[in-house]
Amino acid sequence: MKAKSPPPPALPQRLSLVAQTVQSLRESIRTGHWRKHLPPERELCELLQVSRPTLRVALEELQRKGWLEVTQRQRRRIKPRRTAPGASAGKRVIAVISPYSFLTLSPQVAFLADALRERLTKAGSAVEYHVNPACFSTKPVRALEKLVSQNPAVAWLVMGAKEPMLRWFISQQLPCLVVGSCPTSVVLPSVDADHQAACRHAGGVLLRKGHRRIALVLPQGGYGGDADSEQGMRESLKDRPEAHLRVLSHDGTTAHLCALLDAAMRSPNPPTAYVVARVMPVLTVMMHLMRRGKRIPQDVAVISRDDDPFLQSTTPDVTRYAISPAQLARRVALAARQLAKTDTLEPKAIRLMAKYLPGETV
Structure with missing residues (x-):
């Protein structure tokens, strides 16, 4: 048989x-x-x-x-459960801190968070996501102390942190990786898009198109990537004395951003081009300019420093810079795994080059 x-x-x-x-x-x-x-x-x-x-x-x-x-x-x-002999001690916890609720994240950031969790879980770590805006305030000490004491972790991933928060992690000697850019005065490992290079390139694009009065639209708050963006724009214009850069720092509300745009348009030398950080303000800028009778790109140009899937549905198609969320997740996961394993990571800035997507707004 x-x-x-x-x-x-x-x-x-x-x-x-x-x-x-x-x-x-x-x-x-x-x-x-x-x-x-x-x-x-x-x-x-x-x-x-x-x-x-x-x-x-x-x-x-x-x-x-x-x-x-x-x-x-x-x-x-x-329900109480009997622990089997020889059971493992459990996974190492990697904690992620964000000022924004997971339910309100943009599709790009939500994809990054999901991909991070999948990669780190496969590597044997448990991932916990903490939403705590108080940790990102100008006085975050109490909120950070409470969060860290109640949620032990082998490593902390901070989504776009500000200087007071980062200095607290340094003072406590806690393993910390910044998903974003650090201010120049803070030395911690970080992973982000190269916003300085992207804005330097954007300035060159606009100069070649004949623009000499450029506005850079940034949120208030002092995130490191926004400082890098301004530095990149100034580098692109430094050898062109006839060019002028105006920085519009808004508080995140539509009303304040529109008021800044109106003031810029009423000035003796109004901008002929806008480079905008973050995706939602791009829509505000474009719609407000068109409401004021400006044609894009005939009268004024707009470039988005960042990308989001819904920008593919706009008309005119927005000129922008994009990095692969999957590539960003790979680099962050790799750095987080090393940090969790060794409790240390070289305090260097890992920067990913963004791809220029020429649209119809320049």
Whole structure:
């Protein structure tokens, strides 16, 4: 009788987002991160960077498998479980801090956050996402002390931090990686697009098109990448004494940005070109200029320093600079893994060159 052939090896499978959420919750429960009850759903969504429908499916799966039970007050109680002999001590936690809710992130940043979590989870780390605007204020010490004391982590990833926050991490000698650019006075490892090179190139593009009065639109707040952008623009104009750069620093509101634009247009030498940092202000600038009767690009040019998928649907097509979110996620994940493994990382700035996408607004 012919012997049966052994079954072929099972094909590797890519875990779904629900499966990854189940895995992350189960690991945190098993290692004692939560001892009696899970936090509310909204807090878990922020922490795990998942939508509420995804979270609920994952919670139902854990309830079916006996990890959780729902109390009369609709709280999810962690059921006691016996630890098997030789169980591992759990994964290393890498904490991500952001001033913005995961539910309000732009598609580009949301993709970066999701890709980071996937890469770091595969590398054996647990990723926790903390939304805490107070950590990004001018006086962040109390908020940072509370966050760090309540959430032990082997490494901290900071999404676009400001100087007071970064100086606190340095003073506490905590392993920290900045996803963004540091101010020149702060020395920490960071990964970001090369905004200085992009704006230097943008200045050259506008000069070749005959523009000599250029406005650079930046948010207030002193993020390192915005200082690099201004430096790049000034470098492009330094050998052209007839060229003038006006910096418009807005507070993030539409009303303030429109008021700055109106003041610039009323000046004796109004700008003929605008280079705009961040994606949403690009739409505000273009729509307000057109509302004031300016044709783009016949009367005024607009360049976006940053990219977003929805800019592909605008008309005219916006001239802009883009980096691959997947490439950025790879570089950040690699640096984060090294930081978590060794507790140290060379304090250098990793800069990714953005691709110039010539559109119809110049």
